[in-house]
Amino acid sequence: xxxxxxxxxxxxxxxxxxxxxxxxxxxxxxxxxxxxxxxxxxxxxxxxxxxxxxxxxxxxxxxxxxxxxxxxxxxxxxxxxxxxxxxxxxxxxxxxxxxxxxxxxxxxxxxxxxxxxxxxxxxxxxxxxxxxxxxxxxxxxxxxxxxxxxxxxxxxxxxxxxxxxxxxxxxxxxxxxxxxxxxxxxxxxxxxxxxxxxxxxxxxxxxxxxxxxxxxxxxxxxxxxxxxxxxxxxxxxxxxxxxxxxxxxxxxxxxxxxxxxxxxxxxxxxxxxx
Numbered sequence: 001x002x003x004x005x006x007x008x009x010x011x012x013x014x015x016x017x018x019x020x021x022x023x024x025x026x027x028x029x030x031x032x033x034x035x036x037x038x039x040x041x042x043x044x045x046x047x048x049x050x051x052x053x054x055x056x057x058x059x060x061x062x063x064x065x066x067x068x069x070x071x072x073x074x075x076x077x078x079x080x081x082x083x084x085x086x087x088x089x090x091x092x093x094x095x096x097x098x099x100x101x102x103x104x105x106x107x108x109x110x111x112x113x114x115x116x117x118x119x120x121x122x123x124x125x126x127x128x129x130x131x132x133x134x135x136x137x138x139x140x141x142x143x144x145x146x147x148x149x150x151x152x153x154x155x156x157x158x159x160x161x162x163x164x165x166x167x168x169x170x171x172x173x174x175x176x177x178x179x180x181x182x183x184x185x186x187x188x189x190x191x192x193x194x195x196x197x198x199x200x201x202x203x204x205x206x207x208x209x210x211x212x213x214x215x216x217x218x219x220x221x222x223x224x225x226x227x228x229x230x231x232x233x234x235x236x237x238x239x240x241x242x243x244x245x246x247x248x249x250x251x252x253x254x255x256x257x258x259x260x261x262x263x264x265x266x267x268x269x270x271x272x273x274x
Contacts, residue, residue: 006095007087011042012102016251017172019189024135045086052079084118100125100253108252135207138190141182142214148180148221158268165240166197170249174269193231197240204231232257
């Protein structure tokens with residue numbers, strides 16, 4: 001934080017794929033305060049640490065927080081005021097940072113609005129300070145009667161109704177639905193996005209193991225697989241006129257890679273599943 005000249009860092013409260021439980025790479029609560037402190041907003045300042053939660057916390061969480069000398073904030077107003085006071089005390093940069101690849105656009109806008117009202121504090125969204133913890137490899141096992149092709153066709157039909165040429169999927173639940181993952185067999189939460197266009201669909205997955213037969217099933221359904229880190233370049237090369245990106249689902253940091261018209265509407269998948 002000192003090297004980046006930021007007064008406070010807002011740690012993630014969920015991962016980009018809305019997995020439950022939160023995947024280890026983004027589980028800042030467990031990393032800093034242990035398992036008992038999940039579900040609270042954690043803010044680190046250069047000389048203090050605070051947590052915000054508007055819900056009662058268990059005895060173990062309170063013991064951990066007290067032992068760490070953490071300031072407990074019971075309201076959102078108190079949280080924003082505490083951050084503003086830390087920035088004012090520093091007398092230097094008046095910058096607060098968060099990881100734009102974990103927070104959604106509405107969440108980032110809320111932070112920006114509230115901090116701006118309390119002294120013109122700048123919010124940086126391009127900073128990630130958490131260590132990259134290792135994650136176990138996940139086996140992706142498809143259902144024996146894979147219906148991914150039919151589901152992809154239904155998704156494209158719903159996108160046409162919204163005059164959208166494609167979309168980016170981030171929620172793990174939606175990826176599971178599209179891939180028609182088997183209910184059993186070690187295919188739990190894993191970091192992944194799916195980029196859909198009128199003529200292609202690509203799964204960008206990290207730390208996975210996919211059998212040759214299942215990979216062939218995906219290819220037959222029109223879905224290819226690429227590394228998780230290849231998504232930014234794929235978004236830059238996206239060739240359609242527009243793309244649907246649910247603002248409550250897609251990480252704020254992904255928008256900077258898109259050079260086409262963005263349709264900010266809710267994902268149609270929940271309507272299809274119904």
